Amino acid sequence: MKVELVLDARAVIGECPLWDARQGVLWWVDIPAGLVHRFEPDTGADSAIQIGQDVGAVALRSVGGLVMALRSGFAFLDESSTVSCAAGLDQDDATLRLNDARCDPRGRLWAGTVRDDFASGVAALYRLDPDLRLHRMLDGVTISNGLDWSPDGSLFYYADSATAAVDAFDYDLERGSLGGRHRLLELPDELGMPDGLTVDADGFLWLAVFGGGQVRRHAPDGRLDAVIELPVRWVTSCGFGGPNLDQLYVTSGRERDPDAPLAGGLFCVEPGTRGRPQNAFGG
Numbered sequence: 001m002k003v004e005l006v007l008d009a010r011a012v013i014g015e016c017p018l019w020d021a022r023q024g025v026l027w028w029v030d031i032p033a034g035l036v037h038r039f040e041p042d043t044g045a046d047s048a049i050q051i052g053q054d055v056g057a058v059a060l061r062s063v064g065g066l067v068m069a070l071r072s073g074f075a076f077l078d079e080s081s082t083v084s085c086a087a088g089l090d091q092d093d094a095t096l097r098l099n100d101a102r103c104d105p106r107g108r109l110w111a112g113t114v115r116d117d118f119a120s121g122v123a124a125l126y127r128l129d130p131d132l133r134l135h136r137m138l139d140g141v142t143i144s145n146g147l148d149w150s151p152d153g154s155l156f157y158y159a160d161s162a163t164a165a166v167d168a169f170d171y172d173l174e175r176g177s178l179g180g181r182h183r184l185l186e187l188p189d190e191l192g193m194p195d196g197l198t199v200d201a202d203g204f205l206w207l208a209v210f211g212g213g214q215v216r217r218h219a220p221d222g223r224l225d226a227v228i229e230l231p232v233r234w235v236t237s238c239g240f241g242g243p244n245l246d247q248l249y250v251t252s253g254r255e256r257d258p259d260a261p262l263a264g265g266l267f268c269v270e271p272g273t274r275g276r277p278q279n280a281f282g283g
């Protein structure tokens with residue numbers, strides 16, 4: 001598979017490639033730089049909006065614009081780049097911040113935290129409902145990362161990077177609640193950490209391996225199906241984009257290896273399968 005560098009972005013920690021079919025653009029973030037990027041595949045142009053604090057992830061809003069998972073909580077970014085508060089967190093530890101985030105098929109936003117020192121078990125996973133009420137859904141998390149649902153919404157996939165594994169939860173789509181948890185897959189210790197993930201139209205998972213220079217495709221039973229090798233080591237996340245959702249965009253970071261060529265770049269590969277349209281936040 002041919003991996004193409006589409007933007008030599010030199011991002012500190014590039015993350016959250018999010019296709020926006022409304023505009024035909026790819027949103028992505030640079031977490032510690034506090035930037036929300038807007039990449040236009042047709043022209044190769046990229047612009048960035050400075051948010052002024054860590055941006056863990058962004059998601060589409062059904063009314064237009066984006067919702068952001070920040071250090072201080074959740075905020076909206078409207079189409080004129082105005083930021084407004086959506087919800088704070090239920091804790092006041094300034095060294096805890098929101099990390100990866102994703103909307104479920106009913107427009108609820110799920111996002112988890114991580115502490116700057118990666119302290120074990122102090123982070124949590126939250127659900128922000130369209131009425132902007134925040135619910136703490138899971139405790140004992142260390143590095144909350146990749147999250148997505150099976151195509152029928154009955155399973156929730158979740159990577160706490162510190163576990164070197166991806167777990168699957170039974171998911172009650174009507175109530176937005178988590179049920180039984182089981183281990184779906186584990187990465188080899190020496191390979192790297194599970195980071196961002198996305199589920200494709202066939203129900204297979206694509207998982208970025210941070211430190212491993214790979215994106216791996218796993219079957220719904222956890223079996224390894226395919227491996228894409230990236231030309232950079234610190235691969236952070238992946239998401240399908242393009243008009244046909246057949247292009248897999250991959251983000252990376254240069255924080256751990258500042259001088260490495262292409263580190264922090266945005267990449268694209270056509271893996272022969274398609275993604276699913278992104279769910280939008282209903283609030």
Ligand code: CA
Binds near residue numbers: 146
């Ligand atoms: Ca991540």
